Amino acid sequence: MIELKEALQIVLDAARPLESERVDMSDALDRILAEDVAADADMPPFDKAAVDGYACRREDLAGGLTVVETIPAGAVPVKTIGPTQCAKIMTGAVVPQGADCVVMIEQTQALGPDGIRFAGGQTRDNICRRAEDIRCGQIVLRKGSRIGPQQIAVFASFGQVRPLVARRPRVAVIATGDELVAPAERPGPSQIRNSNSPQLAAQLRSMGVIARDCGIVKDTEADIDNALKAALAEDDVVIVSGGVSAGDFDFVPEVLRRNNVRLLFERIAVKPGKPTVFGQSERAYCFGLPGNPVSTFVMFELLVRPFLYRLMGHDYSPAIVQMSLDEPITRRDGERQGWIPVKLTGRTTVRAVEYHGSGHVLALCGADGLICMEIGVGQIEKAAPVSVRLLPGSGL
């Protein structure tokens, strides 16, 4: 049995980066950038008015000013501003030559048909200087970064309409278990609904990956073999839930071996998630996650998400915030590293959610994050500082 940090290192080291491809900027959301992007222009590209008002010389503010032209955004000024002159100017327009400030329209008064006067008060320059944000040629986005709406705005600003991104891995999801029925069915007296496949598909989707749902597979060697063979031949990554522990019908590790998947670990000293399996074949990777929904969820977050991001060239680091416990946490034994779902109870406090064990599917609905109890630690005192690993999409 190995520790989680060792398991994480093994999966990250095993990940060979996927190829890259160009996509339309509008399809780049949640993808991982596969090249640096440089600015193709200064930003702002010219001295730009930051407010609606009058462009003039600061030294002339004491007297009346004659308005020599009006400059809308998008227009090129034709006049140079001389002594006691000004141009009416709109936010985003090019500041004319000769002017060194823009007085806000709210700080001026009309003076005859073509004149204005500064009405007093403090005034800034109100000019965004050329290149003050970004210089032409500067690297604005780094290879390996995750693309959100903000990055798409940067692509658009610099004309990068077909960014180079990592190919998305093809990921198969297989649920094993004779007791499972599809969520739309009503379970019989000895059955439960398959919640892991939709849960895993949603976790994958939250990182821009669309799962190939292989449905439910019976706990027989032949059925597992068929499903695994097909997925290992077709997909980059296979995620199997269930069938990895010590029961009589837990055939997944054995069948993986038979399909030339080299298992790099089969047990992790972690709770939940001990019987987690990871292996690699000639062309694919496979995770076998324990079937309890909380275990499946947590092990996806701790191992599979960082692994898939690594495949796409992104160095994933979850958000971690420092909080304090508002109730003590105790556990029966500290033999394994424990991951405890917690919820925020105030701006800086958290508490363990009601959690009956790794089958308690509702427990995670109230959780904002996970805290780690190291091996040997059986209790964390009230008010103790804790590092909370936020769940993706948590409300913080």
Ligand code: AMP
């Ligand atoms: P296993 O890892 O196959 O021993 O399953 C452990 C527990 O998780 C059992 O109580 C299973 O019924 C449950 N389980 C397994 N697969 C799923 C699934 N896809 N959805 C919900 N629960 C599951």
Ligand code: MG
């Ligand atoms: Mg099972």
